[in-house]
Amino acid sequence: MIYFENVSKFYDYHTVLKSVSFTIEKGEMLFITGPSGAGKSTLLKLIYKGADFDEGEIVVGNYKLSQIRTSEIPNYRKNIGIVFQDFKLLKNLSVYNNVALALRIRGLSEREIKARVSEVLKRVNLRHLAESNPMALSGGEQQRIVIARAVVAEPQIILADEPTGNLDPNTSIDIINLLKDINLNGSTIIIATHSPELFKDTGKRVLKIDASKIVREMKG
Amino acid sequence: MYITYSIKTAFKSLIDEKWINLLCVLTVASSLIIIILMGLFLFNIERLADKLHERYGMVVFLDERLTENEIRSLLSTLQSREEVSSVRYISKESAMKELKEHLKEMSYIFDGLDVNPLTPAVELNIKKKYINAKNIKDLSNDLQKINGIDEIYSAEKIAESINYFYRSLTNLGLIIMITLTSGVIFVIYSTVKILFYRRKEEIEIIKLLGATKSFIRMPFLIEGSIIGFTGGLISIIVSFLFYFAITYRLGSVFPFVETLIFPTEAIFVFLIIGALLGIIGAFIAVGRLRF
Structure with a gap:
């Protein structure tokens, strides 16, 4: 590989x-x-x-x-999905949109994006924070957003x-x-x-x- | 498709950076107003010049002794010239009649004459592209060599003046329009460049996530086109109001003002031109993206 x-x-x-x-x-x-x-x-x-x-x-x-x-x-x-040491989250986007960005770049439909992002946020236990601004969250939560973004496109x-x-x-x-x-x-x-x-x-x-x-x- | 994302990002940026975008739209609109008014001026000048060209003609005076067949043959020769758009034969009698009509009350001065002193003539209308001093002089010299032609009235200087007037105004107008068009592109370029630098960190992140060049460029191109389109819309509205005010207010005092035309096609053309200039400016601003 x-x-x-x-x-x-x-x-x-x-x-x-x-x-x-x-x-x-x-x-x-x-x-x-x-x-x-x-x-x-x-x-x-x-x-x-x-x-x-x-x-x-x-x-x-x-x-x-x-x-x-x-x-x-x-x-x-x-x-490749990347989990950056310094997170590299977009400050002006919500948790949901930060994760969805990886799929938008890949040209998926909004319907598919919604389904996949919801699933991955549930997996990293962040579904309840989907509309929050990542900058308002703790380091652990931010790290989980980055992991969600890295894995969402499989x-x-x-x-x-x-x-x-x-x-x-x-x-x-x-x-x-x-x-x-x-x-x-x-x-x-x-x-x-x-x-x-x-x-x-x-x-x-x-x-x-x-x-x-x-x-x-x-x-x- | 990521077009929805690009449109949303462009509108978000337009709102987030509203003051710099508004300033840019107003600057673009101001330049486009001058371009539209200049275009309107040139459009009407061209119409006027066409009318002057239509009115311009050469007069060829013929030998009185020519027979009817010789006159017919001569008219055919003149009509076959590349420079000539139409010919009109004026007999001695028609010439006298036209002169008397022209002189109106003064026409009695010809009453005492037993003989018609006027000579038959041919009025030549010249094609627009041949109306300049050199062509008219060449044509005049050529016609002088034809048997049966006594004299030619060509008014080369008038021909040259019409041409010079039209050419100078067109050139001046085009220079101003090109300069302002470049200015519009530069203003949009500068604005988008600032917005691009403000989002530099974000762009670097999305590059690492696998974004293509078009994914990165698209929101900026949409933003540039919206700025240009809005500038075009404002400039069309302001220019039309200006035109309306001029024709409505000054039309009664200066009748020629009422003959000015604002072509409706201009509305669509300048909206498209505005959007296109926006896209060009934004495209240059984003430049080459490196991975």
């Missing part, structure tokens, strides 16, 4: 990733861990074409990312960058359980986190990045 081969990324003279190679199977749930600044977020960015790599090759499904044309990027991104891949970043332990467990459920439905999920509690006892594969390289592969 996702294939990294000797991928390197440099920012000016600073090496963020150096010759990183790994494979992720379809339907797998993978954790990427490491200290802050290790390159976890950059690795996710490279997958969703939020940044370009300097060496190597990344293959995602049928796309070779070194050869992807600019005009293909929107369609490519439609296969993408093949979900990338989650520190999805429990500023949340309390109980809410964090809820979020991870939610992502596990989504994974059980067949989506490939990659979670970047610096917190070992999240993958402990999950039985999922964990890649540890340090000093721009994958230094260890283990089971959670």
